[in-house]
Amino acid sequence: MIKRTFNTPLGTVSCELNSNFTFTELQNSGSYKNGIYERFKTSAHDIELVEFKIKQPFYNGETITDSKCWIWRIKKVKEISENLELKVFITDFPKDAEFDFASGENLDAYEITNDEWKLHIGTEDGEILNYRAENDDWFPIRLLNTKNHWQEITVLNKSSIQTKVPELKIGEKIHLQYLTAFDKQNTETINTWVAVDEHKSELEKWIGIK
Numbered sequence: 001m002i003k004r005t006f007n008t009p010l011g012t013v014s015c016e017l018n019s020n021f022t023f024t025e026l027q028n029s030g031s032y033k034n035g036i037y038e039r040f041k042t043s044a045h046d047i048e049l050v051e052f053k054i055k056q057p058f059y060n061g062e063t064i065t066d067s068k069c070w071i072w073r074i075k076k077v078k079e080i081s082e083n084l085e086l087k088v089f090i091t092d093f094p095k096d097a098e099f100d101f102a103s104g105e106n107l108d109a110y111e112i113t114n115d116e117w118k119l120h121i122g123t124e125d126g127e128i129l130n131y132r133a134e135n136d137d138w139f140p141i142r143l144l145n146t147k148n149h150w151q152e153i154t155v156l157n158k159s160s161i162q163t164k165v166p167e168l169k170i171g172e173k174i175h176l177q178y179l180t181a182f183d184k185q186n187t188e189t190i191n192t193w194v195a196v197d198e199h200k201s202e203l204e205k206w207i208g209i210k
Contacts, residue, residue, distance in 0.1 A: 002040060004051065006068035008182045009117045011093030015070045015178050019043070020083045033208030044082035045168075048073040054181060054195045055206045062191040067181040071203065073138070074176070076168035083167075088121055088178045089160035099158040107197045108156045119182040122196030123161050126150030132200070138175035140168065175200060 001024045003016035021043040029038045035052030050071040056063045072086060094114055102111040102120060109122030124132075129151040132139040143166050145151055154163045163176055181195035 002049065004070060006180055008119055010097055010112045010114065010119045010182060011090040013068065013088065013090050013121065013180050015088045017072065018085050035207040042082060044076060044078040044080035045084065046075045046077050050207060052207050054179065058191065058194050062189060062194065064181045064183040064191050064195050067195055069179040071175065071177045073173065074165060075173040076170050079170060084165035086163040086165065086176055087160060101156065101158065102193055103156065104197060108154055108161065109193065109196055110156065110158055113185060116185055117182060118185050118192055119180065120192040120196045121161065121178065121180045123154060123178050126152060126154065138173055140172045177203065
């Protein structure tokens with residue numbers, strides 16, 4: 001339905017939204033202080049896709065070569081059962097590329113490296129999503145997972161992140177973010193990992209989302 005890409009030295013990163021319906025319509029587009037947005041209408045949802053780059057330098061003074069990040073702000077507006085799924089994956093990577101998991105506190109991520117470059121792709125983990133549900137912060141409190149204390153909507157593979165958007169009720173909304181960063185290979189720094197380990201509130205402040 002909706003797909004955006006980012007070309008890097010380690011392959012093409014794609015971020016896409018799919019649905020069990022085919023209808024999608026671009027409503028409008030514009031810019032924030034540090035990002036651009038497109039607003040779409042689907043069969044049952046209003047969706048804002050925000051695209052931006054990570055703020056540099058980081059809190060520790062480090063920088064990266066480049067980044068591309070996507071935030072999906074989804075709101076249910078019609079009483080139709082529409083199944084949405086988000087997927088971020090990489091293609092056309094070099095033969096010498098190596099993949100590994102790189103998750104941390106509040107972060108689900110994987111990394112792609114070779115002798116010359118390193119790249120990280122990350123999203124919020126289930127624990128922080130559940131924390132946002134507790135605080136009704138762009139994750140419905142109705143979906144609070146009291147059994148495992150984390151949300152089980154994201155599957156992390158070595159070369160992709162897949163998120164099944166929960167079935168929302170009319171008026172409910174959800175924020176999902178996917179951050180990508182790459183730099184020259186340097187085993188003495190974790191700068192690309194730091195770049196994708198960002199909290200929702202800090203990203204909104206940087207982008208200029210009210």
